[in-house]
Amino acid sequence: GAVVSQHPSRVICKSGTSVKIECRSLDFQATTMFWYRQFPKQSLMLMATSNEGSKATYEQGVEKDKFLINHASLTLSTLTVTSAHPEDSSFYICSAREVDSNQPQHFGDGTRLSIL
Amino acid sequence: AQSVTQLDSHVSVSEGTPVLLRCNYSSSYSPSLFWYVQHPNKGLQLLLKYTSAATLVKGINGFEAEFKKSETSFHLTKPSAHMSDAAEYFCVVSDRGRNAGNMLTFGGGTRLMVKP
Numbered sequence: 001g002a003v004v005s006q007h008p009s010r011v012i013c014k015s016g017t018s019v020k021i022e023c024r025s026l027d028f029q030a031t032t033m034f035w036y037r038q039f040p041k042q043s044l045m046l047m048a049t050s051n052e053g054s055k056a057t058y059e060q061g062v063e064k065d066k067f068l069i070n071h072a073s074l075t076l077s078t079l080t081v082t083s084a085h086p087e088d089s090s091f092y093i094c095s096a097r098e099v100d101s102n103q104p105q106h107f108g109d110g111t112r113l114s115i116l
Numbered sequence: 117a118q119s120v121t122q123l124d125s126h127v128s129v130s131e132g133t134p135v136l137l138r139c140n141y142s143s144s145y146s147p148s149l150f151w152y153v154q155h156p157n158k159g160l161q162l163l164l165k166y167t168s169a170a171t172l173v174k175g176i177n178g179f180e181a182e183f184k185k186s187e188t189s190f191h192l193t194k195p196s197a198h199m200s201d202a203a204e205y206f207c208v209v210s211d212r213g214r215n216a217g218n219m220l221t222f223g224g225g226t227r228l229m230v231k232p
Binding site for chain 2: 004006009034041042043044046049091093095104105106107108109110112
């Protein structure tokens, strides 16, 4: 089945550091990828929709300068948390949608980001 | 607009007994509906999906769900719980007709606990 690889799985770093998270579709092409944030014991919250070759669409309240998204190819999207602070600590999950959009989204295993 | 309500934030069952996780939805269009499972510090795994075919949908690991339009419900069931079923479960709706890969709206999640 379709596999989405997310890397790294866990990051611990100091406040002020920028952190890049990668989301790759391993065996299919993904025209659209989605980035979610999940707080402890809560549901997933959509942050942005990433379309290959164009600018990402951010949800209301999500700072585009804080969370930089790049979707340079049909198999890779990256989320960069710039100048991270402790309040950015969270679980970040990506998903990818196949070119045949009748298929459901496939999710990565998530990245646990901890800012000290 | 679309929304999903998972009626129980926590469900506790004994191993070998039936599981019922409740989900109600609202959608302006004919919805696609999904159940995903999330184990700790992991991404989401698709259990099953409804996209307009049979109203009783069978998924992986013995789970199934029935789409009831009159009740706007999509409850998840399993005849006999296993310890490995303990996890967080999300009911998810996708709007815009039958396009299963479009933007997803998540329910708040239900934590299933299985007692030995």
